[in-house]
Amino acid sequence: MTAPASPDSAPLGPAQVAVVIPAFNEADTVAEVVRVGLTLTPEVVVVSDGSTDGTAAAAREAGARVLELAENGGKGPALKAALEHTEAEFVVMLDADLVGLTREHLDLLLTPVLNGSLDMTIGVFEGGGFVSDWGNKLTPHLSGQRACRRTWLLAVPRLGEERWPEPPITDALKSTGVRWDYVELPYVAQVVKEKKRGFWKGAQARTKMYADLLTYRARKKRDGS
Incomplete structure (x- = not known):
């Protein structure tokens, strides 16, 4: 895992709930996601x-505690770093590119x-827009809203x-027998990669993402885990 480069401060003391948000180049949307998170905790x-x-600056200005990783290592290492940077008993995980998010969705x-x-909820979009709804419902197990x-997640x-x-989490849900279910998140959507990065760069990023997801089993088998 990439070592953190510049945490704002040492972890806070125990709290019941924390909102954790891995983010890579989401300056346009992360602040609003943070502001909604702050209505909960x-x-x-x-x-x-x-x-x-x-x-980082947008999240910090919106009121989040920000941890900056020196290199882009992926959502998994970023999520784990966020979990290690809080002592909360419960966590709500959110993607940084959400639009239409409200406190009611967090509840x-x-x-x-x-x-x-x-033991775990997984949020799926409903009515937020055709592209977001279709993609989320096609692969609901890949949702980042949970x-x-x-301690279970760590x-x-x-x-x-x-x-x-998401693939390791899905494996753990199956192997540990915890109780989980999907919950609908009305009128929430994500800004698609093609819109954020331009069509071709966005399509390349999406292709790379799915290629990585589809080869998860091979890596797991190779590593004997």
């Missing part, structure tokens, strides 16, 4: 994963975990080794 941790734009994710009816206990094998943490 004062502990919002953003990990800037080697960003080269104003992501939909967190409430079943807090009341003990589920809530669970921090114990997921390969969490910080994989560029995308």
Whole structure:
């Protein structure tokens, strides 16, 4: 895992809930995601994963605690760094490129975990836009919107080794037998890669992402884990 380059401060003391947001070059959207997170808890941790734009500054100005990684290592290492930078019992994980997010969406994710009816919730978009809805519903197990206990997530094998943490989390959900379910997040969407980076660069980034996801099993088998 890439070593952190410049954490804003030492981790805070124990808190019940933290919002954790891995972010790579999401300066246009991360501040609003942070602001919504702060309506739930004062502990919002953003990990800037080697960003080269104003992501860290925007998150910091919005009120997040920001950890800056020197190099882009992927969402998995960034998520693990965020989890290690808080002592909260529960975490809500959010992508940094969400639009339409509200406090009510965070409650939909967190409430079943807090009341003990589920061990993890996974958010799926509904009504936020055709592209976001279609992509999220086609592969709901890849959603980055989740809530669970921090200690369980930290114990997921390969969490910080994989560029995308969702496949290891899916494996852990199956192997540990925890209770989980999808919850709909009405009118939330993500800014698609093609819009953020331009069509060709966005398409290349998407292709690379899916290639990495599809080769997860091979890497796991190769490493004997």
